[in-house]
Amino acid sequence: MTQQNRSRWDAGRFIQTLAYFDIIPFFSWLQKLIPGNAKDNESSLSRGKSVGVVLVAGATGGVGKRVVQRLLERGYKVRSLVRDKDKAQAILGNNTELFVGDITKQATLTPELMANVQAVICCTAVRVQPKEGDTPDRAKYNQGIKFYEPEVVGDTPENVEYNGVKNLVQAAVNYLQPVTEQLLFDFWQPSNDLKNTWGAVDDVVMGGVSESEIRLIDGAALFTGNVSTQNSGGFVSVRTKNLTPLLDLSKYEGVELRVKGDGNRYKFLLRTESKWDGVAYSYSFDTISNTWISVRIPFSQMVPVFRAKTLKTGEEIDSKNICSLQLMLSKFEYDGELNPNFTPGGFALQVESIKACGGEILPQFVLVSSAGVTRPNRPGINLEEEPPAVRMNERLGGILTWKLRGEDSLRASGKPYTIIRPCALTEEIGVQQLIFEQGDNIRGKVSRDSIAELCIQALAQPKACNVTFEVKAEESSNIDNNWENLFASLHPDK
Secondary structure, eight states: OOGGGOOOOOHHHHHHHHHHTTSSHHHHHHHHHSTTOOOOOOOOOOOOOSSSEEEEESTTSTTHHHHHHHHHHTTOEEEEEESOHHHHHHHHOSSSEEEEOOTTOGGGSOHHHHTTEEEEEEOOOOEEEETTOOOTTOHHHHHOSSOOOEEEESSOHIIIIIIIHHHHHHHHHHHOOOOOOEEEEESSSOOTTGGGTEEEOOGGGGTOOOEEEEEEETTEEEEEEEEOOGGGOOEEEEEEOOOSSOBOOTTSSEEEEEEEBOSOEEEEEEESSOOTTOOEEEEEEEOOBTOEEEEEEEGGGOEEEETTEEOTTOOOOOTTOBOEEEEEEESBOSTTOBOTTOOOEEEEEEEEEEEEESOOOOOOEEEEOOTTTTOTTOTTOOGGGSOHHHHTTTTTTSHHHHHHHHHHHHHTSOSOEEEEEESEEEOOOSOOEEEEESSSOOOOEEEHHHHHHHHHHHTTOGGGTTEEEEEEEEOOSOOOOOHHHHHHTSOOOO
């Protein structure tokens, strides 16, 4: 093609691309001065985690409200099971979905409550308070330090700790499916800021005239436009901004796309570095015209490339540090070879979801129980050395005995679970250095903040599956909980 026959290059689109991805900050600042272009380029994308919706029972309690808060801060979709909606809204705010129900009433654990739930955290407990009355700020009950004569108020331990937990476990058995996937982008139910995460990177950056866009429409992301080979061009793509924090997909075997295409061959790329024009890992896949298909992409089969040229490094992708994702239609395959299914002109690829797949089984039911549940009536126990709950188990309606029965119902369920037995709960602020033990012999204290964090960490740890353990805080100024090592130290229940 002669210089006279070259199509006109769109410098404005070139600048818009650089500005959108903040390649040259000056361009980004300049674009914001143009009327209609003042957009916030910072994305607060709440990508799906290893679970879909997390159901929190006992969401307004001391541990439960902290669990809800921490889940929301990390982008989880949270559903809270509460008895009093107005009270719950005052405590939890408007960012969690509230369902009015009661675990002691099985009829309230409806299919609507359990819809799309893939993990349950149960923080329910009977109400225990000092007999002689508490201070206005509940200091006696909350501090977990000095002993006050307690009493159970409201519902009985048998009904809450056993029947209620058993009802919730049964609901989990009926509705929860095994989770070996992590939803990364849900275009079927997109978040408000998802549209500000993906942007076009076309051959205009190389002098070409191809043009594409991504639109959220009809329950999918539509990657569409026109690809042209003029001006030595021939590719279109859409790419995410650099993700913060980076995606850690090291516990998965690959990625799965749910797409409907037009018969073209497309590429899916992952990047592990923030460079604009750096190394990517690529996988080519064919589509079937107007047909939904699932494309499974093992990390081990992704090819390291730089501008469609393969790199002979032999290094596999570092799936622990995924920086960005990209979809591309190009006339080139690799190393100068042509894409055998490429057709210039209009194109359309619909994407319903992108998810990590092939992961290990993770816990789906986390139960907050109590240390000491096996000690009442255990031979050789010196009650004078035991915490008040053990010494007064019978006077408190067999609270520990019924907690143990509730645990047993979960262990027998067949669902992957984690049972956490905290020592005396306190209101100390922050996550402490924790000690895990098994055998139900330890004594000590631990903050509600620590237990809330522990519940959330368990959801992401394969080694937390089907374990029961006690936990207390260690006096330490150096807080460095290695969650993977802590859970790896535990033995699964027999």
